[in-house]
Amino acid sequence: MTDPMRLLNQADLDAALDLGDLDLTGRDQIIDDLTNRDGLILDIVNGHIRENLEDELVQEALKTGVDLRNYSQEIERELAAVESASITDYIKESKKIAQLHREMKNCDSILAQMESMLGTFQQDLGSISTEIQCLQEKSLEMSVKLSNRKGLKSKLSGFLDCIVVGPKLLDSIVQLAPTEPQFVEALKELDSKLQFAEAEQHTVASGDVGDVLEKLKIKAIHKVRQYILEKINEWKKPMSNYQVLQETLIKYKYMYEFLALHSPVTATEIKAEYTDTVGKVYYSYFKSYQSRLIKLEYEEVPGKGDVMGAEDESRRSLQLFSSSKSIRSRSTVFTLGNRDDLLNNQLEWPVIIPAHCADKRFPYEALFRSVQFALLDNVCGEYSFLCHFFKLKGERAQILFSEVMGRTLILILKSVESYMSNCYDCIGIMLCAHVTMFYHELMRKRGLGALVGFHNQLLQILWPRFNYVLSLSIHSIRETDPSKLSELDTRPHFITRRFGEFYRAISSLNERFPNDQTVRSMGILQVEVENIVLRMAAEFPLRKDQLVFLINNYDLMLSVMQLRMAEPNKDVVGVQELLNKRINEFVDEILLPYFGGMINFVKDAEQVTDQGREQRVREGEVVQLVRGFAQDYRKSIDTINGEVMKCFTNFNNGTVILQSALTKMIQYYNRFQKILGQAPYKTLPVRAELVNVHHVMVEVKKYRNQF
DSSP states (O other): OOOGGGGSOHHHHHHHHOOSSOOGGGHHHHHHHHHHSOHHHHHHHHHHHHHHHTSHHHHHHHHHTOOHHHHHHHHHHHHHHHHHHHHHHHHHTHHHHHHHHHHHHHHHHHHHHHHHHHHHHHHHHHHHHHHHHHHHHHHHHHHHHHHHHHHHHHHHHHHHHHHOOOHHHHHHHHHSOTTSHHHHHHHHHHHHHHHHHHHTTTSHHHHHHHHHHHHHHHHHHHHHHHHHHHHHHGGGSTTOOHHHHHHHHHHTHHHHHHHHHHOHHHHHHHHHHHHHHHHHHHHHHHHHHHHHHGGGBOSSOOOTTOOTTSOOGGGGTSOTTOOOHHHHTSOOSSOOTTTTHHHHTOTTSOOOOGGGOTTOOBOHHHHHHHHHHHHHHHHHHHHHHHHHHTTOOTHHHHHHHHHHHHHHHHHHHHHHHHHHTTOOOHHHHHHHHHHHHHHHHHHHHTTOOTTHHHHHHHHHHHHHHHHHHHHHHHHHHHTOOGGGOSSOOSSOOHHHHHHHHHHHHHHHHHTTSOOHHHHHHHHHHHHHHHHHHHHHHTTSSSHHHHHHHHHHHHHHHHHHHTTTOSSOOHHHHHHHHHHHHHHHHHHHHHHHHHHHHHHHHHHHHHHHHHHTOOOOOOHHHHHHHHHHHHHHHHHHHHHHHHHHHHHOSOHHHHHHHHHHHHHHHHHHHHHHHHHHTSTTTTTOGGGGGOOOHHHHHHHHHTTTTOO
């Protein structure tokens, strides 16, 4: 049987044991050597044994009981036979092998030559690398030098450009007109050279060109000064267009910047000349405009005597609020009319030109608006020009603006103050105040605060005058003696009508810019009007006439006050309560002559019942009341209707009063029937003669549409 150790992998043994060629015949020695090795090598050998034992041929041999020694010898014989066959094959191919050997030697020779050449090439590359490194260093050095020279060239070129005065610059400054675009560009170039020469004054080049630059600067300053002064003097010419002149100067605003930088004295002179010239022009314009404009005011204006309590002497022939042509063409005193159109849609209308409106007349507030709008328009343009041309903003711009427009603003303030000192048109004054506040808000939205102080001064003139004129009307009503008033009757009085119209006018205007002082003053005026109405009512001897007078006046006040009012305010509610109170009192007063007996009977009987006392039978009185009502109620209703129609001029108010009176009469009659239906009257035979309440209501309905 073949020895299992013959099956060990030769390569594994060589790698593991490092024994060189392994002689299979010396396996016993190998085993002995392996036995003497450490446990690691034994593990490797055992592993190979296990692998060989797992071989299919070995397993088959073991299963069939083949002797491994004999099997090993047989394998050796087969290997020897194969070896002999291989040697024979090698001998047959010996020539080819020899040829292959020679070719391999030739290849070795060629490879040796290649190796020599590559070595030489490697040496050459080494020397080239050294040269390249040297060239790199030289290139870097040259690059640094080039960069330095370029930087020097750039600085030197920039220096020369900034310091050298070329012939083109000379020609532009000396020969060109200031209006030429090239002249302005030359100014900018000269400015940059002057600033550069000043910054580099320590250099020789700066000293060389200093005289030339200075002469050019003097020449440029002279030409710019002369040009700007000529433009400013054009303002003095009649019919000059200020806006065009300002736009021209704005176009060449750099000229002033040049003066401000290089000749502050000349710039100050220019500014002073502009301030003086333009200030005088504005002053002259507005002085002339106001004087011509005021001639277009209505000839008839309210005077000191046109207060609310003053009696109109011409009222008998010409009612104060009639629509006749002469009254329509003058500024009204207590009515607003369409004067608030000025605030609704005319605030930004073009200004009034006196030459185009010689045959027209206007209220003062329209003339006031025209002046203020002209001022606002000029101020916006002027303030913008000052900021852009003189390069100012904030407080400095406001100071220069005050120097230019100060005299003009004072002129307008004095003109308004002078007019207001003799103005008694309360509505006109309030319209002027609202025009001022509107333009103030408009200026604020535009971001201009140039007229804030001016508008505040205007309001300080207007509001005190408004309160003073209003106080005159309050005082006139307070001091009115009803006994001295002519033609006092039950119709609405002219004071009441004036107050209603005036209240509506002031209230509607006050909604735009609410003023608490105005509200308080109007409250005082209303109290005085209510008092004078009561004092005038006391002049009538009959209570019914007093009530008719009060109702007519309260109704007129209420109807006029609440026009154009979205919802009633506390003043209107107060007048409504006074009216309702007097209507209820008048209803009782007008029913008493015709149904007084029934009313007194009902009140007495209900009072006895409320006190818990027993009713006393008043049969005779009841019979008289029942038969009298049945006989006279139609006639009485018709008489009441006639009296109401005669007493009240307002048909709607008359209808309300008549319906209130008839309704109250039916209520008393119902209560009268209810009392007769209770003890001790329910057994009286006269109850059969009572008129059915439905018949009474049918009769009442006949008078529903009398008004």
